[in-house]
């Protein structure tokens with residue numbers, strides 16, 4: 001089996017699974033309980049928070065455990081809107097955000113907030129000058145992702161941060177769900193960032209757990225009211241086994257990060273080199289400094305993305321149409337649409353997404369399988385050139 005769908009989810013690491021099981025079995029007290037079973041759970045909770053904070057280079061009290069990227073995005077956006085509603089009602093985002101951001105912002109529009117959606121260029125990137133233009137005295141939040149989940153475009157986060165230095169009251173949220181551990185941290189983080197979303201199942205930890213980074217001093221209203229866990233900001237008994245497994249997985253994931261990222265880039269490069277001159281093929285994720293190493297989105301005109309995904313699956317190769325969460329709904333890619341890619345090409349797109357366990361041999365196997373599909377396609381479509 002070749003698993004090239006790591007941006008949808010990753011396989012849980014054996015070490016994270018062991019941690020998960022051990023905590024389920026032996027540290028089952030509630031971290032809020034006053035007795036020693038609670039103490040033990042609480043200590044583990046805080047140790048996990050500290051480990052994640054150290055790895056991310058932030059303070060433990062700036063990290064909050066959530067149920068994943070979707071909750072972190074919703075909290076960053078709606079929590080800011082509620083906390084800052086006396087100061088303004090204007091939110092700026094981009095046209096290529098994940099639905100967790102796009103739909104959260106849209107729901108605020110219904111509540112009277114004003115939304116500016118920044119366009120992207122042909123490579124799926126926002127222009128910082130457009131942001132500069134859109135900012136006004138009513139702006140309370142800018143939410144721009146670090147790495148686009150469909151094509152891997154890296155957004156100009158440090159440049160945006162620089163612009164926002166002149167707007168100190170504006171919250172800057174970055175959805176970094178796809179950006180961790182890919183050797184591009186200085187491109188997706190800068191000190192001006194106030195809020196960041198992470199999702200553990202993208203780095204070999206369980207699904208349903210994640211993190212929100214909130215810079216100390218920034219105000220955010222809770223969306224989950226209740227018993228006051230997470231310093232009163234995110235109520236609900238903490239999912240300790242998943243949290244401990246996430247901390248373990250994150251440490252392993254970020255070990256040897258440059259070498260792992262280079263390996264993924266090499267896989268991407270090998271496949272891009274094969275694809276790039278093929279008539280009918282369009283590559284949306286170039287091998288470039290401003291594209292993540294682990295995502296490769298391309299179209300073979302005339303074959304629907306879902307058909308290609310199932311054809312590859314029949315050969316035990318697992319890929320996605322552009323975004324796993326929208327693929328079942330059959331919607332075309334929001335990112336390609338925002339890039340003004342023709343509908344036909346957008347519905348033909350598929351996404352390969354790699355992790356550190358993929359190999360160049362797998363890339364070669366993919367090429368050999370795809371080549372057969374392509375030759376058949378070229379013959380049927382009289383594309384002529386094929387060698």
Ligand SMILES: Cc1ncc(COP(=O)(O)O)c(C=O)c1O
Nearest residue numbers: 068069070098100149177178199
């Ligand atoms: C960029 C981005 N943001 C948010 C999410 C949602 O994360 P989760 O699945 O943990 O809710 C995803 C998931 O694919 C994503 O790619």
